[in-house]
Amino acid sequence: xxxxxxxxxxxxxxxxxxxxxxxxxxxxxxxxxxxxxxxxxxxxxxxxxxxxxxxxxxxxxxxxxxxxxxxxxxxxxxxxxxxxxxxxxxxxxxxxxxxxxxxxxxxxxxxxxxxxxxxxxxxxxxxxxxxxxxxxxxxxxxxxxxxxxxxxxxxxxxxxxxxxxxxxxxxx
Amino acid sequence: xxxxxxxxxxxxxxxxxxxxxxxxxxxxxxxxxxxxxxxxxxxxxxxxxxxxxxxxxxxxxxxxxxxxxxxxxxxxxxxxxxxxxxxxxxxxxxxxxxxxxxxxxxxxxxxxxxxxxxxxxxxxxxxxxxxxxxxx
Numbered sequence: 460x461x462x463x464x465x466x467x468x469x470x471x472x473x474x475x476x477x478x479x480x481x482x483x484x485x486x487x488x489x490x491x492x493x494x495x496x497x498x499x500x501x502x503x504x505x506x507x508x509x510x511x512x513x514x515x516x517x518x519x520x521x522x523x524x525x526x527x528x529x530x531x532x533x534x535x536x537x538x539x540x541x542x543x544x545x546x547x548x549x550x551x552x553x554x555x556x557x558x559x560x561x562x563x564x565x566x567x568x569x570x571x572x573x574x575x576x577x578x579x580x581x582x583x584x585x586x587x588x589x590x591x592x593x594x595x596x597x598x599x600x601x602x603x604x605x606x607x608x609x610x611x612x613x614x615x616x617x618x619x620x621x622x623x624x625x626x627x628x629x630x631x
Numbered sequence: 632x633x634x635x636x637x638x639x640x641x642x643x644x645x646x647x648x649x650x651x652x653x654x655x656x657x658x659x660x661x662x663x664x665x666x667x668x669x670x671x672x673x674x675x676x677x678x679x680x681x682x683x684x685x686x687x688x689x690x691x692x693x694x695x696x697x698x699x700x701x702x703x704x705x706x707x708x709x710x711x712x713x714x715x716x717x718x719x720x721x722x723x724x725x726x727x728x729x730x731x732x733x734x735x736x737x738x739x740x741x742x743x744x745x746x747x748x749x750x751x752x753x754x755x756x757x758x759x760x761x762x763x764x765x766x767x
Binding site: 483486487488490491494495497498499500501502503505506509515516519523524527528530531605608609612613616 | 635638639642643645646647648649650651653654657662663664665667672675676679747750751754755757758759761762
């Protein structure tokens with residue numbers, strides 16, 4: 460058994476994860492918070508990207524939009540991640556066998572790399588970024604986040620390998 | 632295969648729809664771009680709100696058409712449709728008035744909170760469709 464699988468099994472038996480797994484109401488409430496966060500704060504990411512692409516708020520400098528939206532986006536990201544980690548913990552062992560889950564995690568890692576690669580030239584530069592750099596960063600960001608969204612939805616479509624699971628699935 | 636693809640367009644659509652409105656709401660609450668007039672931001676956001684609305688209505692109608700009986704009897708779906716109508720009416724009337732120059736900041740904050748709550752309600756209704764009284 461791999462350490463990751465062992466960790467997943469430990470995680471799904473923690474009180475919080477088990478309670479979430481077997482609750483008919485709390486699970487969809489946390490899922491709702493996850494998606495409301497995605498809509499409200501993911502919307503801010505989309506608007507940052509649209510500004511980088513020159514498709515909205517063109518009268519405002521890019522640096523102004525990025526700096527002003529940074530804190531709300533960070534707060535939103537924490538909310539979405541907290542819900543996401545909870546949801547994943549509830550089905551940790553199932554998700555270990557889920558290709559879409561791992562694709563989503565890989566894309567999130569790529570987004571971190573994206574932030575580093577364009578950090579100086581676009582996201583944390585003191586000067587207005589060159590339009591070509593801004594457009595490249597904005598376009599890539601939109602593509603990567605769209606990929607995260609598609610993989611996130613895809614997670615729910617993969618049938619878990621029932622014979623390998625240790626936790627009881629929710630009855631419904 | 633068609634259903635999950637439609638769902639992705641639906642998610643993309645509501646991110647644009649609710650996200651573009653949330654941008655204005657966060658401005659009304661003073662959380663971002665404070666040197667910008669809410670009226671100017673709402674002009675920036677409006678076309679993306681409409682694109683999002685077109686996406687959710689088209690993909691939503693097709694998702695509904697895949698199994699109408701499953702949806703119209705579902706309480707979460709009925710709730711979602713009611714809140715959606717309310718949210719849209721609110722957005723194009725009261726919300727539109729709250730971003731006008733000269734509108735009171737206090738009323739703006741209240742409007743923003745109501746707007747965020749309504750759109751969260753629509754999304755919650757959508758999520759719960761999969762978790763309540765499915766007739767099958």
